[in-house]
Amino acid sequence: xxxxxILSALRRHKAGxxxxxxxxxxxxxxxxxxxxIIHQRLAHIAEPTGVDEPNLFAMANLWGExxxxxxxxxxxxxxxATLRQLPSVADATPTDGYPLRGGGWDNxxxxxxxxxxxxxxxxxxxxxEHFLRTLGLKLIAGRDFNAGEVQNMGLRESTIPPVxxxxxxxxDRLFPNGDALGKSFYSMSSTPTTIIGxxxxxxxxxxxxxxxxxxxxxxxxxxxxxxxxxxxxxVRAKPxxxxxxxxxxxxxxxxxxRMRMFPxxxxxxxxxxxxxEAFERDRGMAILMGIICAVLLAITAAGIVGLTSFWVxxxxxxxxxxxxxxxxxxxxxxYFLTENLLISLGGIAIGTLLAFGLNLWLxxxxxxxxxxxxxxxxxxxxxxxxxxxxxFAPALRASRVPPIEATRPA
Amino acid sequence: xxxxxxxxxxxxxxxxxxxxxxxxxxMAIAFGxxxxxxxxxxxRVVSGNPIPWKSSQLYNVQIDNRGPQYNEPxxxxxxALNYTDAVALMQAHKAPHQTMLYDIAPSVLPQNANxxxxxxxxxxxTADFFTMFDVPFKYGSPWTNAxxxxxxxxxxxxxxxxxxxxxxxxxxxxxxTLDMHAYxxxxxxxxxxxKPRYYDAYDNMEFAxxxxxxxxxxxxxxxxxxxxxRNNCGGxxxxxxxxxxxxxRECAWIPFWAELPTQxxxxxxxxxxxxxxxxxxxxxxxxxxxxxxxxxxxxWLDHEKVVPAESRISLFVSIGFFIICLVNTIxxxxxxxxxxxxxxxxxxxxxxxxxxxxxxxxMEAATVGLAGGVLGLLLTIVGMQGxxxxxxxxxxxxxxxxxxxxxxxxxxxxLATVIAAFYPTWRAAQVxxxxxxxxx
Numbered sequence: 001x002x003x004x005x006i007l008s009a010l011r012r013h014k015a016g017x018x019x020x021x022x023x024x025x026x027x028x029x030x031x032x033x034x035x036x037i038i039h040q041r042l043a044h045i046a047e048p049t050g051v052d053e054p055n056l057f058a059m060a061n062l063w064g065e066x067x068x069x070x071x072x073x074x075x076x077x078x079x080x081a082t083l084r085q086l087p088s089v090a091d092a093t094p095t096d097g098y099p100l101r102g103g104g105w106d107n108x109x110x111x112x113x114x115x116x117x118x119x120x121x122x123x124x125x126x127x128x129e130h131f132l133r134t135l136g137l138k139l140i141a142g143r144d145f146n147a148g149e150v151q152n153m154g155l156r157e158s159t160i161p162p163v164x165x166x167x168x169x170x171x172d173r174l175f176p177n178g179d180a181l182g183k184s185f186y187s188m189s190s191t192p193t194t195i196i197g198x199x200x201x202x203x204x205x206x207x208x209x210x211x212x213x214x215x216x217x218x219x220x221x222x223x224x225x226x227x228x229x230x231x232x233x234x235v236r237a238k239p240x241x242x243x244x245x246x247x248x249x250x251x252x253x254x255x256x257x258r259m260r261m262f263p264x265x266x267x268x269x270x271x272x273x274x275x276x277e278a279f280e281r282d283r284g285m286a287i288l289m290g291i292i293c294a295v296l297l298a299i300t301a302a303g304i305v306g307l308t309s310f311w312v313x314x315x316x317x318x319x320x321x322x323x324x325x326x327x328x329x330x331x332x333x334x335y336f337l338t339e340n341l342l343i344s345l346g347g348i349a350i351g352t353l354l355a356f357g358l359n360l361w362l363x364x365x366x367x368x369x370x371x372x373x374x375x376x377x378x379x380x381x382x383x384x385x386x387x388x389x390x391x392f393a394p395a396l397r398a399s400r401v402p403p404i405e406a407t408r409p410a
Numbered sequence: 411x412x413x414x415x416x417x418x419x420x421x422x423x424x425x426x427x428x429x430x431x432x433x434x435x436x437m438a439i440a441f442g443x444x445x446x447x448x449x450x451x452x453x454r455v456v457s458g459n460p461i462p463w464k465s466s467q468l469y470n471v472q473i474d475n476r477g478p479q480y481n482e483p484x485x486x487x488x489x490a491l492n493y494t495d496a497v498a499l500m501q502a503h504k505a506p507h508q509t510m511l512y513d514i515a516p517s518v519l520p521q522n523a524n525x526x527x528x529x530x531x532x533x534x535x536t537a538d539f540f541t542m543f544d545v546p547f548k549y550g551s552p553w554t555n556a557x558x559x560x561x562x563x564x565x566x567x568x569x570x571x572x573x574x575x576x577x578x579x580x581x582x583x584x585x586x587t588l589d590m591h592a593y594x595x596x597x598x599x600x601x602x603x604x605k606p607r608y609y610d611a612y613d614n615m616e617f618a619x620x621x622x623x624x625x626x627x628x629x630x631x632x633x634x635x636x637x638x639x640r641n642n643c644g645g646x647x648x649x650x651x652x653x654x655x656x657x658x659r660e661c662a663w664i665p666f667w668a669e670l671p672t673q674x675x676x677x678x679x680x681x682x683x684x685x686x687x688x689x690x691x692x693x694x695x696x697x698x699x700x701x702x703x704x705x706x707x708x709x710w711l712d713h714e715k716v717v718p719a720e721s722r723i724s725l726f727v728s729i730g731f732f733i734i735c736l737v738n739t740i741x742x743x744x745x746x747x748x749x750x751x752x753x754x755x756x757x758x759x760x761x762x763x764x765x766x767x768x769x770x771x772x773m774e775a776a777t778v779g780l781a782g783g784v785l786g787l788l789l790t791i792v793g794m795q796g797x798x799x800x801x802x803x804x805x806x807x808x809x810x811x812x813x814x815x816x817x818x819x820x821x822x823x824x825l826a827t828v829i830a831a832f833y834p835t836w837r838a839a840q841v842x843x844x845x846x847x848x849x850x
Contacts, residue, residue, distance in 0.1 A: 064527030310745030
């Protein structure tokens with residue numbers, strides 16, 4: 001196929017050509033970035049928590065009365081005994097939060113006591129000797145806490161326990177040589193805390209972008225919250241009995257002591273609900289970007305169909321002349337397909353620049369990641385195929401123009 | 411006027427002549443404008459000024475109480491004050507009005523002994539809070555500065571809590587039991603819920619449910635009413651082992667606001683803050699030069715990045731989408747107008763001026779825009795039902811359909827289409843009457 005006559009024909013339709021190319025360019029820029037946003041959000045949603053999600057639920061237990069540290073500790077112990085006795089419950093633990101709760105407690109970590117700049121940041125979980133078993137965490141090195149190590153923690157007590165269990169991600173971050181077990185670090189205190197165990201995966205409580213650089217970095221301290229405000233209970237139901245356990249647990253706790261509150265929001269939630277809430281923003285973003293991509297591609301395709309149809313209508317006579325001079329159906333079809341390919345390639349060239357430009361701006365303004373080349377390549381292929389697909393019907397119509405058209409006035 | 415109607419009629423007939431092309435344009439505009447309007451409906455709330463008549467007179471105060479090594483980039487001090495500094499600024503009383511506050515979440519005991527206690531949220535604050543932030547009252551009034559000085563057990567409750575506890579009756583003078591302590595109710599607010607909640611952006615409460623209860627901070631500290639908000643001790647070792655010690659350490663947790671009517675007042679107040687910090691440096695408490703910030707409401711909302719990134723990105727992407735739809739429309743209009751070259755030629759030959767051709771084709775474009783706007787309006791209404799899928803509930807429930815959004819949708823659709831039509835119309839007006847007649 002000769003490209004030169006196509007180019008000189010396009011020069012006579014500058015406006016239309018530029019408009020289609022521009023539309024393809026803008027579409028490429030937006031679709032690449034939107035797809036990348038979708039990918040990032042879905043990856044975030046898919047992050048593993050490391051806990052036995054199908055059988056877990058959490059209760060935010062706020063006290064209706066003001067207890068001292070000792071009273072609160074006794075109440076918590078009593079609650080735990082009640083929960084663990086329930087036929088549908090496998091185990092329970094008192095804690096300050098759970099993976100994906102959002103926000104929560106986190107501490108700066110340093111390697112030396114007098115170090116002022118942090119080495120990194122860890123999400124802080126506290127719990128008793130049932131914590132690992134309740135959450136279903138996988139201990140890959142060292143040992144679990146024993147009952148003797150668990151201390152009560154009153155309001156505003158900043159005591160840092162001498163022992164800790166940390167996630168593998170945090171262990172690897174602090175001790176890249178893989179020899180974290182038995183080593184110590186500091187966490188906003190002048191006394192060290194020693195790593196006695198490492199668990200495979202334990203997601204942070206926080207899911208915001210602030211936490212992104214510290215994904216998967218968590219530590220557990222053997223502390224039982226004994227505070228006037230309240231405590232979280234994480235409860236593991238026996239397999240298949242989650243619904244029963246979620247029904248029985250609050251009833252049993254109220255029966256034991258009614259001066260307590262489970263707030264309407266997050267008072268009693270299973271992991272399906274926790275996940276839904278944690279990733280609301282991400283899911284919404286993915287859906288919106290998905291809708292926009294789909295409609296955008298449809299509209300761009302429709303635009304190409306519309307303009308090409310117009311061109312075909314406008315050039316019926318010229319097509320007739322070419323046919324009369326011996327051009328086959330196939331030649332005419334190829335002519336329009338090639339024309340569209342040339343315009344698409346032009347649009348894609350500009351669109352690639354726009355895509356990276358838009359990405360740079362998103363990186364700068366919203367700390368989005370850098371757009372991988374594969375997305376742009378994928379976008380290019382998609383748009384070329386879209387263009388060729390859109391132009392096919394009008395091109396086919398053009399190829400059916402009879403040579404007799406050459407004799408008719410325009 | 412008659413020409414207007416004539417062109418409208420011409421436009422309508424022309425649109426019916428190419429139903430597919432017309433439908434394409436109308437749909438492109440409708441989708442573009444609907445996507446932009448749905449994301450705009452969220453953006454306008456989250457980026458709005460919650461107190462426009464006063465936002466340049468209310469200032470958030472920051473004081474560097476921990477030193478540069480613990481500060482955020484730009485040597486940015488903590489976003490809230492510690493107790494020591496907050497109390498010192500309250501006592502200095504250098505602004506006409508100033509207030510400190512912290513988040514509380516006390517249990518409220520029901521009037522009926524058989525009911526279960528329930529949760530509330532609110533603030534421990536001072537009398538000036540209500541005048542500074544223009545809180546409307548249904549019954550009673552705020553407590554007084556004398557109540558603050560006397561550490562009085564007084565409370566203001568919201569209309570919603572008043573409804574829950576007293577069935578909506580005037581409860582001024584009655585008692586409310588919070589965390590097992592009794593408080594005398596001095597006032598009941600009207601429904602009051604400024605969005606974003608600028609005065610507590612520190613605790614990320616910008617879009618939270620309205621506060622239900624307010625108590626005097628001096629009393630709250632006396633009896634250790636738990637702080638339910640964000641406690642930022644920075645990276646420094648904490649050095650406290652109970653509530654009392656924590657109160658006097660360098661943890662930041664108290665948003666502090668000053669009302670400063672003029673720019674000069676604000677400058678004077680900043681000088682005062684600097685002098686205060688210098689004093690602390692001389693006394694040996696701060697080992698660094700004074701480092702303070704004074705930001706008014708809009709600056710503060712900016713600094714706290716109150717507008718969710720998601721809301722911004724989706725608005726920008728939607729506008730980009732709309733622009734593509736318009737480019738699409740330009741192309742289609744061009745095709746449509748140029749197809750009628752001969753008609754234009756005839757009209758021009760019969761004496762129509764360029765201006766009249768302009769009027770006719772812009773009018774036709776406006777018809778397309780109006781149709782796109784109406785369809786876009788329907789899509790916006792449908793989209794608003796599903797907005798909970800796209801944004802988190804706290805933010806999604808703020809977005810609502812009102813007359814101004816409906817009007818904006820229509821106006822934006824028509825205006826954008828008319829602007830998009832300028833180039834195709836200009837091309838149409840260039841048609842040479844003689845040339846067209848000849849070729850026929």
